[in-house]
Amino acid sequence: MAPGIVDHPRPQSLPILPLGHPNILIPAARISFPIPESLASPIIQLLHDGNDLVGAVPVVAAATPSEKDVYQAYGCLAKVVRLVRPGLLQASQPYTLVLQGLARFRLSPPFPSPSALLPACPVTYAQPHLTSPAHIPSDQIASNFQLAALRLIDTLSAGKGSRTIKQQDTWRSIKTMIEHSAGSPEKLAWTADLLFGAIPAAREDALDYLATFDFEARLQKATELFIKHTSIEEVSNKISQDVGEALSKQQKEFFLRQQLQAIQRELSRLTRTGSPTVSSSASGGNTSPADDEAEDADDLSELRGKVEAMLDGSEERKMGLRELKRLKRIPTGSVEHGVVRGYLEWLTSLPWPTSTSEKAFFPTPSRAFLTNARKQLDADHFGLEKIKRRLIEYLAVIRLRDIQAKQQYLALPSTETNPELRSTIGSETPLVSSSAKKIVNKGPILLIVGPPGTGKTSIASSLARALGRPFERISLGGVRDEAELRGHRRTYVASGPGAIVQALRRAGRADPVILLDEMDKVGQNNHHGDPSAALLEVLDPEQNHTFTDHYINIPVDLSQVLFIATANRLDTISFPLLDRCEVIRLPGYTYAEKMQIATRYLLPKQIQANALTPDLLQITDAALMHIATRYTSEAGVRNLEREIGAVARYKAVEWSEHSEITSSSAKIQHTDGKGSYNSVVDVADLEAILGIEKIEPEERNREEKRGVVFGMVVTGDGEGGLLNVESVVLPGHGRLRMTGMLGEVISESGEIALSWVKAHAYDLGLTSSISQDPLKHPAEIDIHLHLPAGAQRKDGPSAGVAMICAFVSLLTGAIVPTNVAMTGEVTLRGMVTPVGGIKEKVLGAHRAGITRVILPRRNYKDVQHDLSSHDVMRDIEFIFVNTVHEALDAAFGEGVLGWRRTAYTTPVESRL
Numbered sequence: 001m002a003p004g005i006v007d008h009p010r011p012q013s014l015p016i017l018p019l020g021h022p023n024i025l026i027p028a029a030r031i032s033f034p035i036p037e038s039l040a041s042p043i044i045q046l047l048h049d050g051n052d053l054v055g056a057v058p059v060v061a062a063a064t065p066s067e068k069d070v071y072q073a074y075g076c077l078a079k080v081v082r083l084v085r086p087g088l089l090q091a092s093q094p095y096t097l098v099l100q101g102l103a104r105f106r107l108s109p110p111f112p113s114p115s116a117l118l119p120a121c122p123v124t125y126a127q128p129h130l131t132s133p134a135h136i137p138s139d140q141i142a143s144n145f146q147l148a149a150l151r152l153i154d155t156l157s158a159g160k161g162s163r164t165i166k167q168q169d170t171w172r173s174i175k176t177m178i179e180h181s182a183g184s185p186e187k188l189a190w191t192a193d194l195l196f197g198a199i200p201a202a203r204e205d206a207l208d209y210l211a212t213f214d215f216e217a218r219l220q221k222a223t224e225l226f227i228k229h230t231s232i233e234e235v236s237n238k239i240s241q242d243v244g245e246a247l248s249k250q251q252k253e254f255f256l257r258q259q260l261q262a263i264q265r266e267l268s269r270l271t272r273t274g275s276p277t278v279s280s281s282a283s284g285g286n287t288s289p290a291d292d293e294a295e296d297a298d299d300l301s302e303l304r305g306k307v308e309a310m311l312d313g314s315e316e317r318k319m320g321l322r323e324l325k326r327l328k329r330i331p332t333g334s335v336e337h338g339v340v341r342g343y344l345e346w347l348t349s350l351p352w353p354t355s356t357s358e359k360a361f362f363p364t365p366s367r368a369f370l371t372n373a374r375k376q377l378d379a380d381h382f383g384l385e386k387i388k389r390r391l392i393e394y395l396a397v398i399r400l401r402d403i404q405a406k407q408q409y410l411a412l413p414s415t416e417t418n419p420e421l422r423s424t425i426g427s428e429t430p431l432v433s434s435s436a437k438k439i440v441n442k443g444p445i446l447l448i449v450g451p452p453g454t455g456k457t458s459i460a461s462s463l464a465r466a467l468g469r470p471f472e473r474i475s476l477g478g479v480r481d482e483a484e485l486r487g488h489r490r491t492y493v494a495s496g497p498g499a500i501v502q503a504l505r506r507a508g509r510a511d512p513v514i515l516l517d518e519m520d521k522v523g524q525n526n527h528h529g530d531p532s533a534a535l536l537e538v539l540d541p542e543q544n545h546t547f548t549d550h551y552i553n554i555p556v557d558l559s560q561v562l563f564i565a566t567a568n569r570l571d572t573i574s575f576p577l578l579d580r581c582e583v584i585r586l587p588g589y590t591y592a593e594k595m596q597i598a599t600r601y602l603l604p605k606q607i608q609a610n611a612l613t614p615d616l617l618q619i620t621d622a623a624l625m626h627i628a629t630r631y632t633s634e635a636g637v638r639n640l641e642r643e644i645g646a647v648a649r650y651k652a653v654e655w656s657e658h659s660e661i662t663s664s665s666a667k668i669q670h671t672d673g674k675g676s677y678n679s680v681v682d683v684a685d686l687e688a689i690l691g692i693e694k695i696e697p698e699e700r701n702r703e704e705k706r707g708v709v710f711g712m713v714v715t716g717d718g719e720g721g722l723l724n725v726e727s728v729v730l731p732g733h734g735r736l737r738m739t740g741m742l743g744e745v746i747s748e749s750g751e752i753a754l755s756w757v758k759a760h761a762y763d764l765g766l767t768s769s770i771s772q773d774p775l776k777h778p779a780e781i782d783i784h785l786h787l788p789a790g791a792q793r794k795d796g797p798s799a800g801v802a803m804i805c806a807f808v809s810l811l812t813g814a815i816v817p818t819n820v821a822m823t824g825e826v827t828l829r830g831m832v833t834p835v836g837g838i839k840e841k842v843l844g845a846h847r848a849g850i851t852r853v854i855l856p857r858r859n860y861k862d863v864q865h866d867l868s869s870h871d872v873m874r875d876i877e878f879i880f881v882n883t884v885h886e887a888l889d890a891a892f893g894e895g896v897l898g899w900r901r902t903a904y905t906t907p908v909e910s911r912l
Contacts, residue, residue, distance in 0.1 A: 453636020
């Protein structure tokens with residue numbers, strides 16, 4: 001017999017007690033339910049006779065109202081534990097009966113008909129003692145039952161309703177019983193019935209479980225129900241825990257706020273009574289809740305005023321009014337209150353058009369506006385004529401648009417009766433119809449591309465000063481998240497607007513100059529979105545008048561903004577984004593331009609930055625040229641400014657020590673003198689100040705050698721330079737080997753160049769017949785072509801001419817002079833095709849000391865357009881060629897190569 005219950009006799013006939021819906025009694029369970037007096041009297045009589053056992057049989061409801069209720073064929077042997085009589089004051093109340101389930105039984109047919117309390121009826125019990133081996137369940141079924149029961153007990157004991165010590169002891173006892181029930185069918189049966197009665201099972205499941213006499217099947221049913229109830233209980237516990245934590249947090253916040261208000265009230269009362277123990281300074285400047293509420297009301301009224309000042313019917317006004325209504329309904333201490341308030345502050349701080357701004361009149365720039373703007377640009381930057389011309393064009397368009405806007409303003413009916421305004425504007429301005437279409441100012445998107453240090457960023461600030469507009473800079477370098485530009489949605493924690501809207505807020509106007517710096521370094525598509533795609537709407541003049549930020553969620557007009565973007569290269573910018581920009585290329589500076597920039601801008605700037613005066617520092621032109629050529633090698637002037645700053649700091653230290661030794665009014669000596677300060681810096685002083693020369697002139701490293709020529713390239717940063725093409729002959733089998741981290745395009749150029757040389761080997765005198773291969777006759781050789789600086793990747797269609805000249809020099813022995821550089825691509829027919837980056841390449845060659853440049857003839861227009869005003873035209877001899885024959889004669893000199901076919905003509909594609 002299982003522990004916890006006393007063994008009772010099991011009579012073969014029992015008085016049957018009907019259990020009305022929804023009562024069902026399971027063995028090992030206990031139920032309590034009310035009964036009428038008509039049913040209580042027979043039970044009292046049974047108890048007087050010494051019989052406390054009854055058969056509790058559930059009543060099954062009829063399918064239709066006309067049918068009578070029928071008995072369940074199965075029931076439970078029950079002991080009458082208690083029968084509670086109603087009190088004297090509650091005589092009308094029913095009796096309360098408490099039954100304890102003992103064992104399940106089956107009614108012997110025929111089934112009795114329903115009545116209050118049936119007399120003794122024959123019954124059959126289910127497996128009285130489970131001693132037969134056939135009644136013992138399998139080990140797998142018993143193990144599954146134990147696991148499901150233990151998990152159910154753990155879940156029930158962890159529930160919110162089982163936290164008392166008594167309840168925990170009960171679950172612990174049942175758990176111990178289950179753990180020690182292996183091999184004992186009686187213990188398994190007892191724990192199965194006990195746990196089944198402890199959970200709220202459905203009536204159908206309970207009836208089915210009660211009617212299952214087979215012990216193994218009953219364990220399986222109990223296992224399935226325990227697993228199902230465990231899952232439901234775990235979800236309920238999780239929900240209750242989450243709700244409890246949320247309520248606890250709100251209650252704690254409410255309690256702390258109430259305490260804070262009480263403390264503030266007491267501090268305010270002590271301050272008003274003039275108590276010496278607590279002063280206003282000691283309270284940290286805290287104000288009373290009434291003062292806080294008044295301050296909040298003032299802030300809300302200010303926000304409402306800003307919202308109501310917006311244009312009637314506009315989206316921003318509707319959104320602002322809607323959020324203000326929400327803000328009033330949200331408690332002040334709520335987190336959502338701060339979110340909505342922060343949104344309203346952002347919304348009202350943007351430069352939206354207002355009802356007053358639509359009627360405001362701004363004077364049109366005068367005719368001297370363009371002249372002053374040109375002076376401003378010339379004062380800030382030397383050269384850059386192409387960019388300055390484009391900016392002046394933009395300013396002229398702005399002036400004309402302002403004039404048209406004035407004409408439309410004058411055409412309004414309100415101006416007809418405003419003589420003061422007409423006299424202010426001028427009567428000579430013609431009037432236009434009041435129905436004229438509003439002019440939309442679509443600012444251009446200027447993309448300035450050039451090497452570092454050439455003044456791309458500073459040109460935008462100069463334009464802002466010329467326009468009198470605020471200037472904002474947005475750095476796109478390293479931006480990997482689309483939300484950095486378009487903002488985060490308000491559903492996210494700590495969300496906010498993007499960089500574009502933030503720049504508008506800082507500017508305070510709808511027409512600032514915004515610089516999008518380093519646009520070629522913006523991130524590509526990833527799991528955070530595509531920042532380049534987010535810029536498409538910003539930089540499209542046809543779309544940016546309705547730009548939508550994810551945080552503001554209202555169309556923002558960006559058509560008045562002048563966007564200026566900068567980049568070092570174009571190949572990393574997506575084509576759709578590049579198509580929306582007006583590209584303006586900014587090449588590097590020549591040495592003459594660097595001298596002008598250093599003299600006019602860099603030297604005065606560094607003198608002022610290092611607390612000197614022009615009398616204390618003077619750098620000769622020869623010294624500046626030496627710094628530009630021997631200490632820097634760049635297309636821009638950034639490193640040149642650093643070196644000049646190093647000279648200024650050196651002289652600042654020298655002057656500081658000299659003035660301490662003598663006096664602050666010590667005489668400045670412009671010539672070398674012992675014990676005197678020399679303010680002049682010459683070439684001889686640079687090594688002591690800047691150290692040894694950092695850049696060795698390229699002409700020193702160049703030597704006339706067989707198989708070596710110099711090409712012209714543009715680096716990834718937009719700077720021009722020389723490309724050494726080296727080739728040597730090796731014993732081999734007539735193959736070509738190329739090294740130098742070459743790309744596919746430049747590798748194909750090398751193969752094309754060698755094919756051309758093989759095809760014209762007889763004309764060049766390399767072979768004795770047309771059919772011979774110069775790499776196999778008179779001996780088999782290999783050619784190794786190498787482009788130095790192997791750590792830098794090289795690619796591009798512009799090295800074909802240089803490679804052909806290198807192969808011809810290697811095989812013929814003719815040498816190309818070191819002052820000659822060339823660029824251009826070739827075809828198998830021997831035609832020289834045009835290439836790009838002519839200005840950058842020529843300027844890089846000029847910095848390297850090249851005096852003769854070989855270019856494709858179709859690039860003649862590029863030289864005339866970009867270099868006609870440069871000093872390099874006087875220092876460099878340009879030779880334009882159409883064919884490889886002309887290029888070879890220009891590189892080696894007329895008559896150096898002994899052509900066998902004197903009447904050499906341009907190749908043709910076909911011959912009839």
